[in-house]
Amino acid sequence: MSMHETAPSQFVQVGDAEVAYRRFGRRGAPPLLLLNYFAANMDDWDPKITNGFAAVRDVIILDYPGIGLSSGTTPSTVAAMTRDFACFYRALDLTGFDIIGFSLGGMIAQQLAFEFPDMVRRIILLGTGPRGGEGMTFTELSVDELDDPESLVMLAFFTPSEASKAAGRAYLERLKLRAADRDERVTRHAAIAQLEAIREWGAIPSENRFAVLGNIRQPTLIVHGNKDVVVMPINAFLLAEHLPNAQLIMYPDASHGAQSQHAEIFLEHARLFLSN
Amino acid sequence: MSMHETAPSQFVQVGDAEVAYRRFGRRGAPPLLLLNYFAANMDDWDPKITNGFAAVRDVIILDYPGIGLSSGTTPSTVAAMTRDFACFYRALDLTGFDIIGFSLGGMIAQQLAFEFPDMVRRIILLGTGPRGGEGMTFTELSVDELDDPESLVMLAFFTPSEASKAAGRAYLERLKLRAADRDERVTRHAAIAQLEAIREWGAIPSENRFAVLGNIRQPTLIVHGNKDVVVMPINAFLLAEHLPNAQLIMYPDASHGAQSQHAEIFLEHARLFLSN
Numbered sequence: 001m002s003m004h005e006t007a008p009s010q011f012v013q014v015g016d017a018e019v020a021y022r023r024f025g026r027r028g029a030p031p032l033l034l035l036n037y038f039a040a041n042m043d044d045w046d047p048k049i050t051n052g053f054a055a056v057r058d059v060i061i062l063d064y065p066g067i068g069l070s071s072g073t074t075p076s077t078v079a080a081m082t083r084d085f086a087c088f089y090r091a092l093d094l095t096g097f098d099i100i101g102f103s104l105g106g107m108i109a110q111q112l113a114f115e116f117p118d119m120v121r122r123i124i125l126l127g128t129g130p131r132g133g134e135g136m137t138f139t140e141l142s143v144d145e146l147d148d149p150e151s152l153v154m155l156a157f158f159t160p161s162e163a164s165k166a167a168g169r170a171y172l173e174r175l176k177l178r179a180a181d182r183d184e185r186v187t188r189h190a191a192i193a194q195l196e197a198i199r200e201w202g203a204i205p206s207e208n209r210f211a212v213l214g215n216i217r218q219p220t221l222i223v224h225g226n227k228d229v230v231v232m233p234i235n236a237f238l239l240a241e242h243l244p245n246a247q248l249i250m251y252p253d254a255s256h257g258a259q260s261q262h263a264e265i266f267l268e269h270a271r272l273f274l275s276n
Numbered sequence: 277m278s279m280h281e282t283a284p285s286q287f288v289q290v291g292d293a294e295v296a297y298r299r300f301g302r303r304g305a306p307p308l309l310l311l312n313y314f315a316a317n318m319d320d321w322d323p324k325i326t327n328g329f330a331a332v333r334d335v336i337i338l339d340y341p342g343i344g345l346s347s348g349t350t351p352s353t354v355a356a357m358t359r360d361f362a363c364f365y366r367a368l369d370l371t372g373f374d375i376i377g378f379s380l381g382g383m384i385a386q387q388l389a390f391e392f393p394d395m396v397r398r399i400i401l402l403g404t405g406p407r408g409g410e411g412m413t414f415t416e417l418s419v420d421e422l423d424d425p426e427s428l429v430m431l432a433f434f435t436p437s438e439a440s441k442a443a444g445r446a447y448l449e450r451l452k453l454r455a456a457d458r459d460e461r462v463t464r465h466a467a468i469a470q471l472e473a474i475r476e477w478g479a480i481p482s483e484n485r486f487a488v489l490g491n492i493r494q495p496t497l498i499v500h501g502n503k504d505v506v507v508m509p510i511n512a513f514l515l516a517e518h519l520p521n522a523q524l525i526m527y528p529d530a531s532h533g534a535q536s537q538h539a540e541i542f543l544e545h546a547r548l549f550l551s552n
Contacts, residue, residue, distance in 0.1 A: 226522075249524065
């Protein structure tokens with residue numbers, strides 16, 4: 001069975017872009033699509049998580065248009081990214097799939113469930129927040145921080161505790177497990193467009209702040225770190241309050257990389273959720 | 277194996293009181309002690325939950341002094357209830373146990389972990405909040421509401437949705453499964469003392485509001501309904517934020533009886549937590 005480390009990068013034509021993706025795990029099981037975070041390419045998924053799911057599911061990861069190995073242009077709104085993603089799964093002829101969206105990917109997952117409610121079966125939202133959430137315009141974040149990606153991961157994904165820092169170092173080592181057919185680094189230009197999209201998503205609307213959430217009927221699992229310094233934990237609570245059918249799980253001493261720090265229990269929780 | 281429906285009521289001398297308890301399930305497994313909510317006796321535990329745990333654990337439920345079949349006086353502070361409870365488990369010679377505290381019982385569980393940190397292994401907090409939490413002085417609650425207990429359960433433990441109301445009716449039926457050796461109803465006098473204790477716990481201190489939580493080192497699982505009308509869901513979030521080692525799980529469309537409405541998944545989550 002192919003895995004995170006060995007699955008070949010493949011390409012599919014989506015509009016003007018050749019979109020890169022990798023597909024591995026248990027073919028025939030319902031597809032599980034993973035939507036990535038800000039300035040991340042396919043190599044930035046934690047193999048412990050992707051392989052954990054691949055043991056029981058047909059896992060698909062991708063580079064959004066303009067990111068990593070994908071050609072094309074990175075749009076500057078979540079809505080446009082969502083339309084790109086809809087073209088991607090149509091090009092692969094996928095239906096009845098589940099989605100895991102991490103941070104920016106969780107925004108796209110929400111928008112997808114809202115615009116194309118019949119396509120998605122179940123949703124897992126990792127370290128993300130609702131449109132117009134709390135502190136989600138990221139005014140202090142700059143693409144300059146991407147110049148030292150390992151430092152950024154340690155600061156943003158893990159807490160200052162010894163246990164969390166050790167989990168962070170192990171995580172960084174796991175990201176190197178895939179040796180051949182590596183992805184391309186995300187360009188500054190693409191990161192700037194993604195940041196613009198995130199900020200537009202995070203702006204608080206003048207009315208009906210969380211109205212969209214009431215229309216997302218899919219069973220949803222929200223997973224968050226209780227010390228997330230990127231997307232404040234209160235955003236997970238707001239999602240749980242306003243989504244009609246969402247379970248929230250929050251892990252201790254964990255920041256934006258909560259699902260990697262607590263990977264064993266997260267995989268148990270996610271499998272329970274996906275199989276019920 | 278004895279179960280919720282058949283376990284005999286037993287008694288143990290605790291200070292001046294004869295404390296009633298029932299013990300059932302898998303003897304030899306680590307004891308699991310269940311601490312009850314406001315104005316509840318042993319018959320008010322959901323058999324689906326107690327028997328779910330009893331399949332794998334040595335389950336002990338009790339009536340606090342002055343409640344139900346227990347003689348003695350109900351104290352009017354959580355601290356005094358906690359000392360009573362410490363005398364109870366010493367009288368039964370219990371060590372290295374886990375605790376599930378529901379609402380008022382969760383307050384006692386926190387106080388116990390703070391005052392007697394070596395006694396408790398793991399803690400599950402159901403529908404409860406920290407000392408000085410949000411909206412926890414229950415100014416609208418009156419013991420008069422206890423005159424119609426089934427209505428109170430439907431209003432307080434379940435939401436107005438059809439799914440939740442159906443779960444509520446099933447829950448009320450389950451409470452009748454135990455036919456013989458029923459408990460005694462909680463007196464108005466005892467309920468008034470418990471309400472006073474809850475209100476004292478809920479008063480917001482002038483400083484160091486959540487300082488106690490930093491000292492509770494036990495692995496803790498917080499379980500709450502996202503629409504709890506008794507203990508507002510934000511209190512579960514505050515616990516998860518301030519306890520050093522707590523996992524939070526919040527269930528959808530659920531009020532104060534979240535763990536009964538979502539009993540199957542709650543039992544899975546609790547067993548995962550207790551066995552890790």
